Amino acid sequence: MRVLVVEDELSLARSLRRGLEAEGWTVDLAHDGRTGLLLAREHPYRVVVLDVMLPALSGLRVCAELRRAGVTTPVLLLTARDGEWDEAEGLDTGADDYLTKPFSYVVLTARLRALARRAEVRRPLVHEVADLRLDTATRRCHRGEREVPLTAREFAVLQCLARRPGEVVGKDEILDEVWPAGYSGDPNVVEVHVSALRRKIDAPFDRHSLLTVRGVGYRLVADRG
Numbered sequence: 001m002r003v004l005v006v007e008d009e010l011s012l013a014r015s016l017r018r019g020l021e022a023e024g025w026t027v028d029l030a031h032d033g034r035t036g037l038l039l040a041r042e043h044p045y046r047v048v049v050l051d052v053m054l055p056a057l058s059g060l061r062v063c064a065e066l067r068r069a070g071v072t073t074p075v076l077l078l079t080a081r082d083g084e085w086d087e088a089e090g091l092d093t094g095a096d097d098y099l100t101k102p103f104s105y106v107v108l109t110a111r112l113r114a115l116a117r118r119a120e121v122r123r124p125l126v127h128e129v130a131d132l133r134l135d136t137a138t139r140r141c142h143r144g145e146r147e148v149p150l151t152a153r154e155f156a157v158l159q160c161l162a163r164r165p166g167e168v169v170g171k172d173e174i175l176d177e178v179w180p181a182g183y184s185g186d187p188n189v190v191e192v193h194v195s196a197l198r199r200k201i202d203a204p205f206d207r208h209s210l211l212t213v214r215g216v217g218y219r220l221v222a223d224r225g
Contacts, residue, residue: 001046001116001156002026002177006036006062007078008054016049019105020112024139024152028180033057040066044177045073046116049108050095052079060093067094074115078103127162130222132201132209134162141201148200153178157193158201161210161220170217194218 003020007013008031017027028043030036034056040048048066052059063075074096091098096118097111117137127134133142139155141148150158156178161169171190175183198210202223209223 003047004028004039004045005049006030007051026178026180033062037062037065041069041071047112048073048075050075050077052077063095064093076111129162129165129220134159143201143205154193154197158197161218165220168213168217168219
């Protein structure tokens with residue numbers, strides 16, 4: 001899952017990124033409101049964590065602009081101001097939740113998971129392609145009755161494909177959804193992860209479900225062996 005953290009306190013932003021990435025999230029950082037607004041408009045985030053007091057544009061203004069533009073990504077506001085009027089103002093701009101600094105990291109991650117679940121109401125929590133099963137709530141993958149251990153990045157790549165079984169998903173689409181915005185490394189990193197997935201979900205089971213469409217992308221199909 002991909003989250004955008006817009007926070008101008010650098011040490012806090014980096015700490016949040018380390019913690020969330022350790023839990024399997026893909027994290028993009030922005031340190032001012034204008035950059036945060038641009039990223040949130042351009043990328044399919046599951047949740048946006050938005051500080052209220054930001055340079056360039058305030059978090060409240062960013063949230064209001066996102067809603068005006070039709071962006072429905074859940075927004076969690078962070079603020080140092082504690083008061084019911086401030087909370088009401090934040091929620092009235094279109095935010096989905098509100099957390100006062102200093103906050104418990106455990107509470108923050110629990111709220112992010114709750115917001116992501118709400119956003120998934122119209123999406124299946126479990127993706128099944130033949131006997132391949134991905135549970136997005138528990139982050140577990142099974143081939144038949146056997147669990148297949150995956151890294152966080154492998155799971156994210158496979159989930160990207162499993163949402164659209166039988167369809168060709170471009171390499172750029174996978175990069176955009178799974179890797180941080182502005183990723184400037186080798187795009188063949190997608191191929192590396194797809195190869196790793198084949199060794200885990202196909203080869204041990206004599207399957208050929210993860211196909212390469214040369215020059216375009218990849219396709220996950222219902223191959224039962």
